[in-house]
Amino acid sequence: MTAHILVVDDEPAIGSLIKEILEDEGFQVSIAENGQAARQLQRELRPDLILLDIWMPDIDGITLLKEWRGSGLIDHPIIIMSGHGNIETAVEATRLGAYDFIEKPLSTSKMLITINRALEMASLQRENSGLRKHTVTEPLGHSPIMTALREQVKRINQHNTSVLISGESGSGRTLFARYIHQNSQIYTGPFVQMRVAGMSSDNQFTELFGRHESNHMARLEQANGGTLFIKDIADMDDAVQARLLNSLENQSFLPNGSTELIPLKVRVIAATGHHIEQALTAGRLQEDLYYYLNIIPLHIPPLREHCEDIPELLEFYVNLFVNQENLPYRHFTVAAQNRLRNYSWPGNVRELKNLVQRLLILGNNHQIDVEEIEQTLTPSSRPTPMGNLSIYDLPLREAREQFERTYLEHQLQEVGGNVSKVASRVGLERTHLYRKLRALDIDPKQSSKNKK
Template identity: 55%
Template sequence: MSAAHILVVDDEPDIRTLVKEILEDEEYTVDMAEDGASARKALRDRRPDLVLLDIWMPDLDGISLLKEWSEGEGLPCPVIMMSGHGTVETAVEATRLGAYDFLEKPLSLAKLLLTVERALEVEKLQQENIGLRRHTQHVVEPTGRSAVMQRLREQVKRIAQHDTWVLITGEPGSGRETFARYLHSQSVRRDRPFIDVGVSSIARGNSALELFGSEQEGHIHYGALEQARGGTLFLDEVADMDIEAQGQLLGALDGGAFLRVGGSEPVQIDVRIIAATQKNLQDEVQAGNFREDLFYHLNVVPLHIPPLREHREDVPELLAYYVDSYVAHEKLPYRRFDVGAQNFLRNHSWHGNIRELKNLVQRLLILGAGDEITQDEVEAALGSVGLALESGARFPVSFDQPLRQAREAFEKAYLEYQLEKHAGNMTQIAQESGMERTHLYRKLKALGIDVKDKR
């Protein structure tokens, strides 16, 4: 959607103009600044993707400006230094402060373009790596061959071709973020950032700071709306946004611009917003918890992600996918689900949806042994009360007995499971169960569990 935006800072008009024309010929968008003061203003007005910064300027040298920008949260983007009178010490200092490279004047135009291209590519890869570290199981294309999933993928591809806002609904763990990322990857904004904001994780009162950023004593914190400029902003669990923040977001969307906290200059909005929620927003509007006008802003195109129990035929393929993913990314040992285990899991209730399946696969690869994962092992791994009862698995506690006896039976089963899971390591068992070691030993003895035998 948006080409990379470059800020050229140089006190020589001829050089500024020449560099601007060259970069625009390569389809970059360019702003110019003639000194440190105008460079500061340009950075406040719009977050660039790259800065070309001259060292010697009349009011403030480039090294001092670089140092100023590097303080706090670090440089906002790659910075390439330029100088006709640079020294080794200057180059070393610029590198120490985070500059990507150092170009000598007179500029070699071929080297300038190559350096700019490489700097932007490195920045893109770094942002992708940050995203991958946060979402190590990121699915490029949602997995599943069922008719439900095939229709959903085709629907997302059609939506992606239109730069409209989307409201994704679905149960927790059903894959709402996966589809949001897939939609972004199919859109014309695919080469620009995908920024996800977990609304429910933002402390009440901090939403404006997270979304709009701030300005304080010359330091700029870029909020999510600017970080996602030209790309996609994903607002997860948008129903949890407090009313005040809803009003601020609505004002920004209506006006196409916003003010950073503490700022005075409007910042233009250029993002596609994808919002997601597990709640019914219309019900939230009726209850007075969500603004009706904001709901209509976000709900341009609704997209519903069905729960896994509505496309259970995809379970075997999902199991295979996550096994391969954990083996490749976390170096876990390869194991395959036998036919009995696959059939059992196809009939599981999956109240935690795909997230529950993914966690189950990880647990079985970490704790299990042998090439095959059997139905018995799966049933043992699904050994919580709710999951076992809903899936039909046997649970070692009878409900037809007094509460005290049922509680003791559960405690015994739970601690025997922990002993087996941690191979009798009492430190690990105490940490996972949240019990003091002395209390843990007393409980094991009272329940008649022989620790040595379990080891």
């Protein structure tokens, strides 16, 4: 969908030039030459972004910005522009809710970069708003362990301090990160996730700090005003860790290739599956960054330590897949539930979720008994997606995802979790494979552990 931009400028020549440039870039553009026209067009057109000049004949841009932001009726980004700008004006504009401030004479490249970043940020915020409506409101389970963890999150959220989450793969670190954000004082801000494992140091720099010349928006900037969740923090390159710490302490960062600092107001939640003491001793996690992040530690225990929650988890995921993926409803017998309560769950809650999905897809009976559980828990007898015709009853997208997940998990098991070897075996470029694994929520390290 083409973004609609409203340009508010009292100089017709400048307005026409901006309109021509933006239309060449594929945007839809409208022009207002004064504050009154700007108000009217904003109400009628509901633009996706406003470029707002400070000096106009009937009202200045700062006053108009205050009016729009104070009304609460518009939430799209506003970029201030002025030929008389200074640092005080820029600070005042951003304090009042402007996305950014650009000076005249306008640099075409900077203007386009700022507009694209602002639109990307707005899109991300809308996406997060939608996710908040459809995600689990809180971690499941009424065991003493889970009850205590939820109470701990309440205490954590009395302050917007950094949090370091530890726990085994699949135990629910991402869920708790989202739960912390959704119940924090900045819940209306974006929640941005960055998964570090498997990324090269160059890609880590680009993802975290962006790349000015290619208009690659930094994760730090995307998360401004909200939460940045960094998964696998101990797998982050030492130089990236040092630069991240510097940015957090100075509350600003410099995008790669840029000379302009971007103010930073972000809460960081970091997670690791490594034992923290071992990660520090081995130098995987830098001490200075650890002390910055570990203001409030949160340890998520493995599923085997709160197995009394398993019946509730089973019921939840059965209903989830029935309602969201139209899979047939199946009921776990008491014997089947008891068997699963006594299983070690090396893959934790993620393994339980995948097991439920597999049983619903491949099973034929209404009941899931203990014999079927035993077969499913035995790797040699686990049915492959193509080994049972029920996969052909699925929509193409779901069937393809099931096959790809099982296929790639098998390949990772065969090579001990080595992603480079899998890329060579299956004929995929390594970067594309990493993206595929993240999309399918496959942890290479966990897949290598599952090989018996």
